[in-house]
Amino acid sequence: MDYRTAQEIKQKVLQRLHDEGKGRDPMEPAAKEQRGRHLINEQVAIWADREGLSTGGAVSQAVEQELASLAFDMCFRAGRLQRYLDMESVEDIWIEGHERVFLKYAGKLQPVQVARVADSEAELQELVRDLIRASGQNGRTFSTHSPDVELRLPDGSRLQALGPEITGGRTHVTIRRHRYLDIDLGKLVKLGTVPEEAGDLLAAAVRGRLNIMVAGEQASGKTTLLRALIKEIPREQRFGTIETTFEGLADPAWHEHVVPMETRFSNGERIGPNSAAAGEITLMDLMLRAKRMSLTRTIVGEVRGPEVTAMMQAMTSDRPGNMCTIHASEPAAVFDRIAELYLLAQSNFTPELAYRQIANGLHLVAFLSVDDSTEVPRRYLSHIWEITGVGHDGRPMYNEIFGPGDGFDGPAVPKGALSERKRRRLERAGMTASLLSPQAMAYANGGPM
Template sequence: MRSAALPQVQIDYGAAREIKKRVSEQMLAEYKAGRALSGAASEQRARALINEAVTVWADAAQADRPVSRQGEQALATVVFDMLFRAGRLQRYLDDTAVENIFINGHDEVHLDYGDGRVVRADPVADSDEELRELVRDLARTSGQGERTFSTGSPLLALRLADGSRLQAMTEVTGERTYVTIRRHRVQHADLTEMARLGAVSAALQDFLAASVRAERNMMIVGEQNSGKTSLLRALLKEIPAEERFGTLETEFELWAHKNGYHRQVVPMEARESNGERVDGRAAGEITLLELMQRALRMSLTRIVVGEVRGPEITAMMQALTNGRGGNLCTMHASSPHVVFDRIAELYLLAQGNFSEQLAYRQIANGLHLVVFLSVDRSAGRTRRYVSHVWEITGVGEGGRPAYNELFGPARDEARAVPRTPPSPALAQRLEESGFDMSLFRQVGAWRSAVGA
């Protein structure tokens, strides 16, 4: 494991913190004097104050250590990032090749590039207390309500300005603070782009697009960081632009309401508690289950859940059986063969009168397709691809859902290739939605399916 390239100039982070404090005080004074600016104008004013303060600091430092023009610019950039962005963390967020950022205490930072390389990088703070303050700053400027990070609230989930997902822990992790940031490098891909990346073949691309148009209920499943959200975003672009549907997420990651294509999206985001409790309930908290219950009354044609991982599974499955179809969601599972038991497990965790048998029955009655994503991290690179697509065909042996493997791996191909034609009912809906059923005659073929 090698270190990431160091900055071209040495930055005095102590000076950066002092200049940040000074500029903050100046802007606060201007605010109190009625000269406050907002938006881009505020940032422009801050840049002017920062440049002025950096020049003064550099002139004072010249006697002991001359500061180059490049050094002044680098220091000004860090101060601006501390005020308006993610501080010393920002340079890693700006690197589009970085897929994940792992911070194991302030001075142990690792960058995961998604191609098999995990690189040790420079610290993002000078102490764990400074790291915690950085996380608090990000929480305050996130626009996601009152989210605290302290001894009383040692766990924090957050969406950053660029859409990245941050998870932080302190106090429960010994003496160090741990932060994990998951990037979304494939934010705007459609199914054509997913095919170009090798996640799906052309045949599977056409099948998935037709399944969305045919209003089939679909669950995207896979292990963590397998590309479920990226595929779900691509599938959403197959929903007609004028159709009214809702998205439910713990943190916005789908961005259907901001993709420039859909015009009738109702975006809903869960909200964490502010740390207080009122009448035994976490104050300010809004759960996915509560959002789901409200969404069912919003006259939506479809409901899309970014990730099902708790009691909201019961409301989701009810939506699958009660609506007209076309609902989409993702869920964690280690293999396609544990999907049904994973759903049943979430049912049992929801308590109430829910049972394994009820879960199986609702899967059989409401879920049409399971799409499973796999990850291959061999040969020094990471490949994400759909490996299985199952059609749920009803109740099978022992009351468990029965399924038909439409796409699956072949002897010399791990990615999903045509295996078995769909049931007559599904085939009819697919053909009505423009799918060419002759593609299923290319059983076991990936290259011919993509025309390569």
């Protein structure tokens, strides 16, 4: 494929569209793409005629179609990267400088190196800027002065790009695909990610308005589980989602009253020496705005900074039923991870305050793990903890309702009984009476499994 010719056609078509748009109302995206396709076909025909004269032979229709398709992808989609985005089996795309591209396939440990998507670092950086434009997130930039960008691609994939100013010479791009956008707890049970009994409990916990934190390792499926939990919210309820970058947590076609909120990065300017960056809207800002939106629940895609304090305050002072995700290496690290974020939020906050907020506001922690010791990595729910109060040491106490079968690792099995109050609440929300097996009940009372 003649990538240089496709690049030239792209530049001519975009310039023509820019010139035609002067003094007019902006075209709708569909109309702009239709006009662009017409201009691309014109340019391809001109190229084919010129190529035929220089070589003495006609250019085949298949070659013209391939060139037109590539030029269209360069103008309106992801250029040479698009062919990989169109592959459903691809889970991650790693670009390590313009000459190294790897695909991480679903269910495979080792990535596969494939053909490059750019012929130079400058072209790769231009590709990132093209993706910003195609995503409609024009407030984000990628340049020497702003060598770090995170954005959502039109297909829902999440992109993180780091420029050579950060990485020491090469542009690095990581694209994470969301393969399970249309997901619910029933599908996660069929996939083997969540045991049926645990799915029953979690569904009732959402309907019964418990505050839930989904924790786990990186790439363990936290967002996927959160998306499935959201499907259990009654369709008529009004709730808000807060994300650093939109990842399609809630389906507006499914829920009638969703208020999606996304952070906004600064334009690089500051109004004063001690002021916030101009134009920036943080997760904390959105948490505060959400309180004025008549929402029945607030759902945060991931807490990873000062917003954890607003999240925990919402769980203790607002209506229950809130949810969020958080990174943690193991279940025992979740409470300390929250305390760590509290200390980062404000110097006068203490771990004791964080522990008290957890005990007073958080009802359930669902932990996800990844087993990558085999050729096909496995993601699974490994723990569900019920938070029951504050212990003598000041740390939150919990019941392990589900845990690994051998006590150390592996998919969750029933381990103990819910507190009576929570059990009655969840039974009213539809939890089945046979949720915990007689063996688990015996185990909870000190008997053998």
